[in-house]
Amino acid sequence: MKTAVVGSGAWGTALAIHLCRNGHDVTMWTFETELIEGMVKDRKNPRLPNAVLPEELKISGDYSCVAGCSLVVMASPSFPIRSVCRGVAPYLSEDAVMVSVTKGLEQGTQKRMSQVVAEETRRPVVVLTGPSHAEEVALNIPTGLLAACEDKALAEFVQDVFMSDSLRVYTSPDPVGAELGAALKNVIALCAGVTDGLGCGDNTKAMLMTRGLTEIARLGCSLGAHKETFAGLSGVGDLIVTCTSMHSRNRRAGILIGQGKPVQQAMQEVGAVVEGYYAAKSAWELGQKQGIDMPITEATYRVLYENADVKDGFYALLTRQRKAEPEDAGWL
Ligand SMILES: NC(=O)c1ccc[n+]([C@@H]2O[C@H](COP(=O)([O-])OP(=O)(O)OC[C@H]3O[C@@H](n4cnc5c(N)ncnc54)[C@H](O)[C@@H]3O)[C@@H](O)[C@H]2O)c1
DSSP: OEEEEEOOSHHHHHHHHHHHHTTOEEEEEOSOGGGHHHHHHHOOOTTSTTOOOOTTOEEESOGGGGTTOSEEEEOSOSTTHHHHHHHHGGGOOTTOEEEEOOOSBOTTTOOBHHHHHHHHHOSOEEEEESSOOHHHHHTTOOEEEEEEOSSHHHHHHHHHHHOOSSEEEEEESOHHHHHHHHHHHHHHHHHHHHHHHTTOOHHHHHHHHHHHHHHHHHHHHHTTOOGGGGGSIIIIIHHHHHHHOTTOHHHHHHHHHHTTOOHHHHHHHHOSOOHHHHHHHHHHHHHHHHTOOOHHHHHHHHHHHSOOOHHHHHHHHHTSOOOOSSTTOOOO
């Protein structure tokens, strides 16, 4: 099948390699046109240095490369997603199916990525997400993903395209939950990194991950997500992989901040897009709008955007008013 992957960061590159392995005709669009010559010649992308680009993978800096494609994967970071969608929209086939793999919320509108892709392209969108480091997918290391769409046939179409012996794709009817889990776990991972940087332990991280998932689910359900989605691949699964691995740039940025580095310097040192930084603001705004209590997100937001002291912020989290778990717990 003729496909395009729009975005040549680590994730777009890994998915393009995977689609080639599955026998598809793939073109990868890149924003970094200055890298095209080197990528074509050396079959390497500096954004994903551990991977070899298959000979058959085509690389283009021209939006028109999506023309005639039945499936178009949108793999840019969240901040330029709307402009990239506008770029490809005029060239899309009438029957193109869009696959949204970006993890984030639009700044200012707090829209989910699939909403932005649908608005700009006027095509059906399937969300493909889950616990997946690009470095591992590129090497064909066994991985599980979720293809989420309200239209079951479309979710199954995307499942068929990506499924392989090493990549299991599950379908889901809940794109809202899938995308919110994916976007908001980056905030929790950043905060988990901060606690690592502060010298806390595994207990701390387990508490943060569990309570973080609780607040993600609380916000998600207020926006129509299914609670069970957060117990699946795009919820607890993605949270585990992001909070515990050094592959996670969100966690790495958090560690540097916890060690005392200024926020912008930490982001620069990571050297790749830190979606949790942007998501912290959008999630905090969304929580305010929905009237949802999101203490971990709020503490992270204040450190990232209001220059709050990291230790004070963490201490304030620990010494909040006492709670029950679950909050509506009842005793006989
Ligand atoms: N890396 C992973 O393992 C992984 C896994 C799953 C999902 N994701 C998600 O995929 C998305 C992309 O992440 P990544 O890891 O591929 O990013 P990356 O940091 O590896 O690369 C960023 C890419 O953004 C491009 N870019 C920069 N400015 C741009 C602009 N103005 N317009 C268009 N493109 C621009 C750069 O050229 C580069 O290719 C993120 O939302 C991320 O959360 C990443």
